Every structure is written in C-alpha cells, then in structure tokens.
Amino acid sequence: MELSYILNELGEDREMYFNAVAPPILQTSNFACKTVDEMRRMLRNEAEASLYTRGNNPTVTMLEKKVAALEGAEHAIAFGSGIAAVSAAVLSQVNAGDHVVCVQKPYGWTNTLMNRFLPRFGVEVTMVDGTDPQNYRHAIRPNTKLLYMESPNSFTFELQDIAAVTALAREHGCSTILDNSFASPLYQNPIQFGVDLVVHSCTKYIGGHSDAMGGMICGSRERINRIFEREYMTLGAILAPHDAWLLLRGLRTLPVRMERVAASARTVVAWLEQQPQVERILFPFLPSHPQYELAKRQMRNNTGQFTIALKTDDIQQVERFCDSLQHFLMAASWGGHESLIYPAAAYYGGGEQQGRPPFNLVRFYIGLEDPDYLIKDIEQALAAIS
Incomplete structure (x- = not known):
C-alpha cells in the first residue's frame, strides 16, 4: 500500500460527508439504530460497529486504519495516551501466576506498570539488559507469557535485536510487544520482524504538534478485537474524536x-x-x-x-x-x-x-x-x- 494513499485517502469516504477534504469530527457519544434487529447485530459484534463512542467512533476508526496500514498490521485500536495503550496490551497477555521478561530502562510509566502494578496482581516481571538477546533467553521460565521490548528506549537509546527476541518467543510459546514510539511507523516496522503487538505514543511523532495525546496498539485482527472486548471496553481509556482528528492532521505531514x-x-x-x-x-x-x-x-x-x-x-x-x-x-x-x-x-x-x-x-x-x-x-x- 502506497504511503501517499495511506496518509491522504485510506478510510476517507468523502462522499459520506459532503465531499469535505478534511474529515469530520463526529463528536457524539451515541449512534442510533433503526430497528431492534440492527441493534442486536451491533451488540453482537460491537468491535466492528459504530454503536457507542466508548467502543468505536468513525473519526477514531479512520486514524486506526491509517496507523495499522503504516505498521503493516491487520488492525489497530486507539487509546487516550501511550501508557494506556501499553497497559492494555500488556494486561491482554497475562494472568495471575504468569511471568514477563521486560527490557530494562523502559519508559518511566512502563517501568511502574511492570514493577509496581503487575506484581500486585500476581504477575512476576524480570528486567533484562536487552542489548544481548540471550539475556531474554536466560530469564525465560516455564510460566513466561510475554517478552516486552522498547527499541530504542527513550533516554539512552539501547536497541534490542527484534528478530532474535521474537524467535525466542516463538520457541517458548510467548507473545511479544514492542514500543515503537521512538522510530515511528515510518522508520521501523516491528511486525516485519515477528512482533505480535506494536504500541505507540501517538502524542509523539504521529501527532507532531504537541497539542494532542493518544496511544495505539497494532496487531492481528484477532488480537486487537480480543483487546477491544476485554481491556478496552472494560477500562475505558478511549481516544476522544477531537484528539483523533488532531492526530489525523498530524499524519498528513x-x-x-x-x-x-x-x-x-x-x-x-x-x-x-x-x-x-x-x-x-x-x-x-x-x-x-x-x-x-x-x-x-x-x-x-x-x-x-x-x-x-x-x-x-x-x-x-x-x-x-x-x-x-x-x-x-x-x-x-x-x-x-x-x-x-x-x-x-x-x-x-x-x-x-x-x-x-x-x-x-x-x-x-x-x-x-x-x-x-x-x-x-x-x-x-x-x-x-x-
């Protein structure tokens, strides 16, 4: 898919909104149904329907389609901040009694999630020097469910060998998440290296104007819809339509x-x-x-x-x-x-x-x-x- 098409055309059904060049901000909490049967169908598949803006909103959906395409992912889901996206992605992969291996020195609030929040609910976390993928291997246990990366990290910029870590994850039946905020989807696409879920702080390069916050998770449609039905709808850390519109504006440039x-x-x-x-x-x-x-x-x-x-x-x-x-x-x-x-x-x-x-x-x-x-x-x- 061509970059120019993604940024300027993908998801933009202009004939549906009077052929306006800029997309509308659908600032609504509700979407009406004409019949009981229509509402029933939407409730059964809310992940793919516009029923309630806490679930889907067309302005937000347009942003999700574009970022997913930029990452080479099947699907994406937007959040109100980068750490909301990180938290939902991590929580979607673990249960009490599980173990996570995380790169050391991640973003500060990711570090808090790993070392203060997850242990409260019976999830153990081991922090490793990610510059050597063998450190991930040595930290894996029988109950390890997730390998977490941030490449490069956000202060001292150590990288992880993404392909090597994802190969380890497949070998041991673990999922992988990578925070790709540093590189942006233009300069690095972790899914190409086998990463399961890619997270972004859209507040950074995607927005680009220091006037809107947002987060994104990109991955397979199956994984993203599962997050929608559980962590997203339950915790409610949604992206507002106006902020989605500002992030869409940022994507253009x-x-x-x-x-x-x-x-x-x-x-x-x-x-x-x-x-x-x-x-x-x-x-x-x-x-x-x-x-x-x-x-x-x-x-x-x-x-x-x-x-x-x-x-x-x-x-x-x-x-x-x-x-x-x-x-x-x-x-x-x-x-x-x-x-x-x-x-x-x-x-x-x-x-x-x-x-x-x-x-x-x-x-x-x-x-x-x-x-x-x-x-x-x-x-x-x-x-x-x-």
Whole structure:
C-alpha cells in the first residue's frame, strides 16, 4: 500500500460527508439504530460497529486504519495516551501466576506498570539488559507469557535485536510487544520482524504538534478485537474524536516532518562530536555507536532524539548548561515542531535516586527549527560552563 494513499485517502469516504477534504469530527457519544434487529447485530459484534463512542467512533476508526496500514498490521485500536495503550496490551497477555521478561530502562510509566502494578496482581516481571538477546533467553521460565521490548528506549537509546527476541518467543510459546514510539511507523516496522503487538505514543511523532495525546496498539485482527472486548471496553481509556482528528492532521505531514527532523539531528550531532565539553553522544546512527549495524538493519533512518553526556562531575555545571539554552524548551515529551531537552539532573536533589540515569546526561529532541539556529544556542550554553 502506497504511503501517499495511506496518509491522504485510506478510510476517507468523502462522499459520506459532503465531499469535505478534511474529515469530520463526529463528536457524539451515541449512534442510533433503526430497528431492534440492527441493534442486536451491533451488540453482537460491537468491535466492528459504530454503536457507542466508548467502543468505536468513525473519526477514531479512520486514524486506526491509517496507523495499522503504516505498521503493516491487520488492525489497530486507539487509546487516550501511550501508557494506556501499553497497559492494555500488556494486561491482554497475562494472568495471575504468569511471568514477563521486560527490557530494562523502559519508559518511566512502563517501568511502574511492570514493577509496581503487575506484581500486585500476581504477575512476576524480570528486567533484562536487552542489548544481548540471550539475556531474554536466560530469564525465560516455564510460566513466561510475554517478552516486552522498547527499541530504542527513550533516554539512552539501547536497541534490542527484534528478530532474535521474537524467535525466542516463538520457541517458548510467548507473545511479544514492542514500543515503537521512538522510530515511528515510518522508520521501523516491528511486525516485519515477528512482533505480535506494536504500541505507540501517538502524542509523539504521529501527532507532531504537541497539542494532542493518544496511544495505539497494532496487531492481528484477532488480537486487537480480543483487546477491544476485554481491556478496552472494560477500562475505558478511549481516544476522544477531537484528539483523533488532531492526530489525523498530524499524519498528513509525518513524512516531511520526519525527514526534516532526521536531517537536522544528524547536523547537530556531527557538530556536537567536535565539542570538548561533550564526553559522549548516545545516538544509534553514529558509526561509533556499538549497535550502529543493528540500527541500520532494523530502522530505515534516524529520528530526532539523542542524549549527550557532558564532561563534568558537577551537577551545577549541568544545570547551568540547561538553564542557559534559549531556544530549546525543557519538557518531558518529544515529537512536535519544537526542539526540547530533558535533563537527567531533574531526577536529582531529593528522594530515591537509585536506578536513575547519570546526572550529566541531557536528552535532546531536534524539532523543525533550522539546525544552525540550534547549534548557535548549544554553543553559547556550552560556553557558559567552559
């Protein structure tokens, strides 16, 4: 299926809404039935019907069709946030007494799900260094039901060998889930490597404007409909029609935004490599990165995120650098038009610090600004700590 067709035509039955170029926001909670028999049929197959927006809504369905096609999946289901999608996907695969093997250092709330929430309901979780697939093998038990990946992860960007982990899962009768938010469906398609369920924070690249939140699970129609009938309808973490419309708008420009972000990130990273105040750069598409060949094999391009380690053991130096940046916003997310930083130093200064990344790490997200404009800003911030 052609990318241009997916983004501009798939699921858009314009003759049904007055041939409007932009799809409508069907801001309704209910859909009426003409007969008892029609309502009966819808109730029996609500996963495929528009009956109640807590189940299906045509604006949301249009988004689901497009993201599923981008991932090469049979079907998809949208949620109100990325972690809602992650939680529903994980819960759909486990019961009390089961065991999960999860990559270490996943997204913070995924980590909370794995290590605080699931154990409350009798599900054990083992965290492993996913850079070596054999660590998954060594952690598998007779009751292991799920292998969870996040490749690359969202701060230090370690990758997992997706094909190797999915082969292990098939060998041991386990399911696999991978969070693909970092790469977007344009630059990595885990289903091609055998992953059962792919999850996204649509808040990031898919939305692209920092004005809407959403999550998505992609997979086989059988698996997605089973999630619809259980976790989705029961827990109710739905995506609102207006947010779905904003995410649809974001999809229109996804290819051009990703191309710009990728090129600008390479330019900024190349400049940072020459700066003496930078100890190292965590960026999978650097030839010096230990997983560079794996990144090229699994991903079609780099994206806009990388992390630098400042050459200092003084947290105040790190704070001064971050506070001196004038054109990077300090914020928790990424994927929008604006460039951002997220300092590991924010985790320090009180409370539990075990397991936190080193305080001299600063995550960058490169947005749509001119890269030379951003480099000048980083240059003056580095000068502030020289």
